[in-house]
Amino acid sequence: MKILYGLIYLMDPVMHFWYIFLPCCLIAAVVSHHFMKKHEKLWSLLCGVPMLVYAIFLIRGHYSGDIGRTVYRYAAFGIVALLIMLLGLAVYMKRSFKAYTVMTSLFSVVILLLNIVSIWAIYLEPNVTDCSHLGWTESFEGAVDALEKYYVLNDWKEIDHEKIREELIPKVREAEKNNDEDAYIYALYELKYEFADGHVAVRGDIPARQRALAKYAGNDYGFSMFRTKDGEIIAILVDENSDCYAQGIRNGTVITGWNGVPIEEAAAEVKCIDWQYEFQTIENIRIAQPIFLAGLGGDKVSVTYIDASGKEKTAELSSEGDYIHRRTKALSILFATDVTGTQNYSTSMLTDNVGYLRITEEEYSRDPFFITKCTLSGYSEEIYNDL
Structure with a gap:
C-alpha cells in the first residue's frame, strides 16, 4: 500500500482528484443505498453524478489538440464512472444489489490499478501540467513555472528561470499579438535550448515545427x-x-x-x-x-x-x-560520422591516476510487466532513496 500511495502521490492534481473522487462515490453509493431503499429512483439518479462530472470534465479539461493523451490518461476514470451509473441502473431495474455492487467494486479496483500501471510503466507520464486551454503567453508562462517547480536538474544546472522569463516571454507575447505561429514555435525551442537536455522536448505538429525552424535558419550565402x-x-x-x-x-x-x-x-x-x-x-x-x-x-x-x-x-x-x-x-x-567505433563499453587510463570509462549507447526497458514487477517489489523506492 505504501508503494501504491507513492505512485499516486507523484501524479498531478487532476489525477489525485479522480483517484479520490471515484472511490468515494462508489463507497457513498454502496453505503447510502441502505438508507435510501424507499427512494431507489433518486438513488439510481445520484449514481449517475460521477458520469455527469466526468462528462463536464472532458468538455473543459481534455488536452486540447491531443486526443490520444486524453484517452490514455482519463478513459479509465470514465469507465469507472460508467460502472457506478450502471450499478444504479441495475438496481432500479430490480437486479441484485449485492451482485452488482461486488462486480462494480471489483471491476473499478482492477481498472484503476491498471490505469496506474499504464501511466507509470507504459506512458511514463505520471505528472502532467495541462496548459492546452490557455493562450500562447499564459501557456508559455505555465510551462516555465512547471519546469521551475519540477525539473530535477534545476539546482545542478543553475537554471535561471527569471532570465528565461525576461528574455522569452516578451517574444511570445509579441508572437501572440501578431498571430505568428512560427515565432511562438521558435520561442518554445529557445526555452528547450536553455536546459541543454535531450529529455526536454518540443512535440506536436511536425510540419509546423519544420516550417518554423526553417524560417529561423536564416539565409543562404553559398557556404x-x-x-x-x-x-x-x-x-x-x-x-x-x-x-x-x-x-x-x-x-x-x-x-x-x-x-x-x-x-x-x-x-x-x-x-x-x-x-x-x-x-x-x-x-x-x-x-x-x-x-x-x-x-x-x-x-x-x-x-x-x-x-x-x-x-x-x-x-x-x-x-x-x-x-x-x-x-x-x-x-x-x-x-x-562515426567516431566511436562499434565498441559500446570501453575503458582506458588517461594518466597514471585518471581513468576514462565510455558507454556510447544505453537503453531502458519499457516492458510494462517488467516495470510493474520492479515497482511492486520496491525497486523504484530503492532508486528514489539512492537519489
Missing part, C-alpha cells in the same frame, strides 16, 4: 562553416556557382569575421536550435555554432576571410535563398 580541431573556423560546402566562390571563398578558407564582428565573438552568441539535431554539451555546441552562424544575416552579410595569398579580405554577400537545406546537409554529415 556553411565548421570549427576545426585547432579552433579555426573554416568555410565548408561552398557552392561553386555562388557569389562567395566568385569572390575567393573556397572549402577550407579561414573565416575571421562576420558582419564586422570577430568570428569567435559572433559564433559564441549563436543558439544551435534544430528540430532534428540536438546539442547538450558545451563542447558540441562550440563545434556546431559556426554551422548555425552561417545563415544569420539580412539580405546582405559581410564576411571577412583569409584569401589564397594569406591576406585578410571582406566580401559583401547577398542572400541566395533559404539556408535550412545547406545547414541540414552540414549537420547530417557531422552526425553521420
Whole structure:
C-alpha cells in the first residue's frame, strides 16, 4: 500500500482528484443505498453524478489538440464512472444489489490499478501540467513555472528561470499579438535550448515545427562553416556557382569575421536550435555554432576571410535563398560520422591516476510487466532513496 500511495502521490492534481473522487462515490453509493431503499429512483439518479462530472470534465479539461493523451490518461476514470451509473441502473431495474455492487467494486479496483500501471510503466507520464486551454503567453508562462517547480536538474544546472522569463516571454507575447505561429514555435525551442537536455522536448505538429525552424535558419550565402580541431573556423560546402566562390571563398578558407564582428565573438552568441539535431554539451555546441552562424544575416552579410595569398579580405554577400537545406546537409554529415567505433563499453587510463570509462549507447526497458514487477517489489523506492 505504501508503494501504491507513492505512485499516486507523484501524479498531478487532476489525477489525485479522480483517484479520490471515484472511490468515494462508489463507497457513498454502496453505503447510502441502505438508507435510501424507499427512494431507489433518486438513488439510481445520484449514481449517475460521477458520469455527469466526468462528462463536464472532458468538455473543459481534455488536452486540447491531443486526443490520444486524453484517452490514455482519463478513459479509465470514465469507465469507472460508467460502472457506478450502471450499478444504479441495475438496481432500479430490480437486479441484485449485492451482485452488482461486488462486480462494480471489483471491476473499478482492477481498472484503476491498471490505469496506474499504464501511466507509470507504459506512458511514463505520471505528472502532467495541462496548459492546452490557455493562450500562447499564459501557456508559455505555465510551462516555465512547471519546469521551475519540477525539473530535477534545476539546482545542478543553475537554471535561471527569471532570465528565461525576461528574455522569452516578451517574444511570445509579441508572437501572440501578431498571430505568428512560427515565432511562438521558435520561442518554445529557445526555452528547450536553455536546459541543454535531450529529455526536454518540443512535440506536436511536425510540419509546423519544420516550417518554423526553417524560417529561423536564416539565409543562404553559398557556404556553411565548421570549427576545426585547432579552433579555426573554416568555410565548408561552398557552392561553386555562388557569389562567395566568385569572390575567393573556397572549402577550407579561414573565416575571421562576420558582419564586422570577430568570428569567435559572433559564433559564441549563436543558439544551435534544430528540430532534428540536438546539442547538450558545451563542447558540441562550440563545434556546431559556426554551422548555425552561417545563415544569420539580412539580405546582405559581410564576411571577412583569409584569401589564397594569406591576406585578410571582406566580401559583401547577398542572400541566395533559404539556408535550412545547406545547414541540414552540414549537420547530417557531422552526425553521420562515426567516431566511436562499434565498441559500446570501453575503458582506458588517461594518466597514471585518471581513468576514462565510455558507454556510447544505453537503453531502458519499457516492458510494462517488467516495470510493474520492479515497482511492486520496491525497486523504484530503492532508486528514489539512492537519489
